[in-house]
Amino acid sequence: MPAYMVARITVSDPDQYEVYKSLAPIAIQKYGGEYLTRGGAMETLEGPEETQRVVLVKFPDFETARAFYDSPEYKKARDARSGAAEGQFVILDGYVPE
Structure with missing residues (x-):
């Protein structure tokens, strides 16, 4: 079953x-991930206005998404992000209709 990683990021530098943005796709690709959205235009339709950068990545399954996040390749990207942005990263199981 696919899994999705949702990231909400506040960029301070x-x-x-940009260094993080150049490194993260390398790790995502290695672990079979695919960007579904990576920032860009958005509109809040209900609730408090979303002001953070929102990224959505699809992975083959939950375990692979977790392996990506813990990987040495992504650690390099996370280290580059340190001090430049703070975020919330959530992994969700995909929906598979019965």
């Missing part, structure tokens, strides 16, 4: 964040 855009120049340093």
Whole structure:
């Protein structure tokens, strides 16, 4: 069953964040991940206005998404993000109709 990683990110140093943005896709690709959205235009339709950068990545399954997050490749990207942005990262099981 696919799994999805949702990231909500507040960027404080855009120049340093560009380094993270160059490293993260390498790790995502290695673990079979696929960006479904990576920032871009958004509109809050209900509730408090979303002001953070929102990223959605699809992985083959929950275990692979977790392995990606804990991988040495992504640690390098996370280290580059340190001090440039703070975020919330959540892994969710995908929905498979019965």
